[in-house]
Amino acid sequence: MAPITPTSEQVPVLYVIVVYTVVIFALWVIPGVRLLINPLKLFTIGLHEFCHIVAAVFTGGKVEQVTIDPDRGGATEVKGGKPLCILVAGYFGSTIFGGIFVLAGFDILMAKIVSFFLGLGLIAPLVLVRNKLTILLTIIYEGILVGFWFIDHGQALRWYCLLVGVMNVFYVVWDIADDKYFRKANDSDASQFAMLYPRVEAHCEWYLLCANFFTAQLKYGKATDKNRIAYAVWAALWILFEIGVLIGFVFIGIVAFRLTDQEMYEQAAQFLPT
Numbered sequence: 429m430a431p432i433t434p435t436s437e438q439v440p441v442l443y444v445i446v447v448y449t450v451v452i453f454a455l456w457v458i459p460g461v462r463l464l465i466n467p468l469k470l471f472t473i474g475l476h477e478f479c480h481i482v483a484a485v486f487t488g489g490k491v492e493q494v495t496i497d498p499d500r501g502g503a504t505e506v507k508g509g510k511p512l513c514i515l516v517a518g519y520f521g522s523t524i525f526g527g528i529f530v531l532a533g534f535d536i537l538m539a540k541i542v543s544f545f546l547g548l549g550l551i552a553p554l555v556l557v558r559n560k561l562t563i564l565l566t567i568i569y570e571g572i573l574v575g576f577w578f579i580d581h582g583q584a585l586r587w588y589c590l591l592v593g594v595m596n597v598f599y600v601v602w603d604i605a606d607d608k609y610f611r612k613a614n615d616s617d618a619s620q621f622a623m624l625y626p627r628v629e630a631h632c633e634w635y636l637l638c639a640n641f642f643t644a645q646l647k648y649g650k651a652t653d654k655n656r657i658a659y660a661v662w663a664a665l666w667i668l669f670e671i672g673v674l675i676g677f678v679f680i681g682i683v684a685f686r687l688t689d690q691e692m693y694e695q696a697a698q699f700l701p702t
Contacts, residue, residue, distance in 0.1 A: 434682050437689055441533050448594040456602045457609050466498040467566040470553040472595050473502040479521025480504040483514045496553050501606055501614035518617050519600055523670050526596030527677035533590030534681035536582045536696035543585050546592060547573055578702045581693045597674050600666040622659035
């Protein structure tokens with residue numbers, strides 16, 4: 429069997445990634461129901477803003493304010509630094525971290541390790557949250573995470589981490605969906621790119637195809653047609669980037685984690701056995 433051919437244990441992961449993408453999109457945009465994933469949204473938004481913060485600090489900027497809210501979205505206000513680096517870090521970081529969680533979907537030991545980061549990341553945003561329902565849901569999600577350690581020797585953790593991975597990898601999609609359906613207070617990074625670099629289409633020979641499709645699908649407030657086109661192009665570029673990164677991490681997972689279920693159990697048992 430070729431190294432890039434998925435094993436029988438890996439094939440379900442590929443199908444679940446597709447299912448998760450559809451389910452997350454539905455949960456993210458359906459009013460009322462979207463409240464149920466607030467803890468995961470806070471984790472995803474918080475991780476995204478953390479990437480902005482790190483880039484701001486390393487480029488000499490000063491972080492003046494950070495907002496993490498499941499309805500308003502996230503925002504990091506920075507004075508100084510390098511705007512392009514800070515802006516790029518958000519989507520780039522979300523996608524890469526998401527890819528790491530996707531890898532955890534291929535291996536129990538990997539899932540156990542990243543679950544510590546996930547557990548901490550679920551709690552951290554509560555510093556900025558006062559909504560009692562969101563706090564209660566976060567406690568429930570934490571409880572599920574701990575419980576999954578004891579289900580089938582930690583096998584269930586793989587699917588929990590894979591869900592989080594898909595949510596982070598496709599953060600651009602959810603960010604744009606909030607722009608379209610909910611007109612959130614904090615603009616998406618795609619809209620920020622369009623405002624800072626409105627002439628991106630001049631460097632893309634295929635921009636008209638992107639623009640014709642996305643401007644028909646997206647709403648961009650009271651922006652001019654020119655900004656709408658730039659917004660559509662930036663959205664398309666970042667979505668293509670995310671798809672490429674996801675494919676790359678999937679191939680890494682297929683090649684690096686070619687264990688049977690029994691072999692995964694034995695390997696994971698050497699690290700905090702359950």
